[in-house]
Amino acid sequence: MADYTLPELPYAYDALAPHISAEIMELHHSKHHAAYVAGANAALAAMAEAREDGTIGTKALVLSRNLSFHLGGHTNHSIFWNNMSPDGGDKPEGELLAAITDTFGSFDKFQAHFTGTAMTIQGSGWAVLAWDQIGQQLIIEQMEDQSNGISVGIIPIVMLDMWEHAFYLQYKNVKGDYVKNWWNIVNWADASARFERARTQTAGLILPA
Numbered sequence: 001m002a003d004y005t006l007p008e009l010p011y012a013y014d015a016l017a018p019h020i021s022a023e024i025m026e027l028h029h030s031k032h033h034a035a036y037v038a039g040a041n042a043a044l045a046a047m048a049e050a051r052e053d054g055t056i057g058t059k060a061l062v063l064s065r066n067l068s069f070h071l072g073g074h075t076n077h078s079i080f081w082n083n084m085s086p087d088g089g090d091k092p093e094g095e096l097l098a099a100i101t102d103t104f105g106s107f108d109k110f111q112a113h114f115t116g117t118a119m120t121i122q123g124s125g126w127a128v129l130a131w132d133q134i135g136q137q138l139i140i141e142q143m144e145d146q147s148n149g150i151s152v153g154i155i156p157i158v159m160l161d162m163w164e165h166a167f168y169l170q171y172k173n174v175k176g177d178y179v180k181n182w183w184n185i186v187n188w189a190d191a192s193a194r195f196e197r198a199r200t201q202t203a204g205l206i207l208p209a
Helices: 022-053 056-082 094-104 107-119 175-185 188-198
Strands: 125-132 137-144 154-161
Touching: 022 056, 056 154, 094 107, 094 137, 094 188, 107 125, 107 137, 107 154, 107 175, 125 188, 137 154, 154 188
Parallel strands: none
Antiparallel strands: 125 137, 125 154
C-alpha cells in the first residue's frame, strides 16, 4: 500500500507575506500538514494489521475516524496551498466569474457569503466554495474539523483554513483580519482550473453504473 507524502509548496514560506507570515507557513506546512500525512499513513497501517489479526470488527470505528480526520487534513491542505499565490487577489475571470455572478448575484455578494461562512464556523474547520456534481452548480459550505459536515459529491474549488494554527501567531483572535487579508492572495487561476475540471464531472453518484 502506497504511503501518502507531504507535497512541496509551490512558493517559498515567505512568499505570501505580509498577508500570511513565513513563520506561520513553515509551521503550518512542515509540522501540521506533515502530522496529517503521518496520521493517515498510521491509520492505513493499523487497518491492515487489524484485518490480518481479525480485530477489525472492534477497531473499525476508531480507525475509520482516524483515517477520515488525517486524510481530510492532508487533502484539504494540499488544495489550500495551491489556492493561494503571491500573485493572487482581485477576482476571477471568465467562466468562473460568470458562474459566481450567476449563482450568488455578484462577486461582492459571493465574497460576503464566503466570508460569513468562514467567520461563523464553530470551533475549527474550513470554508469551501465547491462544485456540486448533483445540482451542477456552485455552493458554499462549512466543513467541521477536517472532514465532517460537508456534502458527499462536491468538488472543492476554493478552501480557506479556519483552524487557529492557520492564523493565530499573526492575527491572534482577530479572525476577521485574517480572512480580509487572505482575499489578497487567493489564486484565482488555480480556482478556475479546478472549476473547469469539476464541470466535466457528471452526477455519477446518483446514476446507475
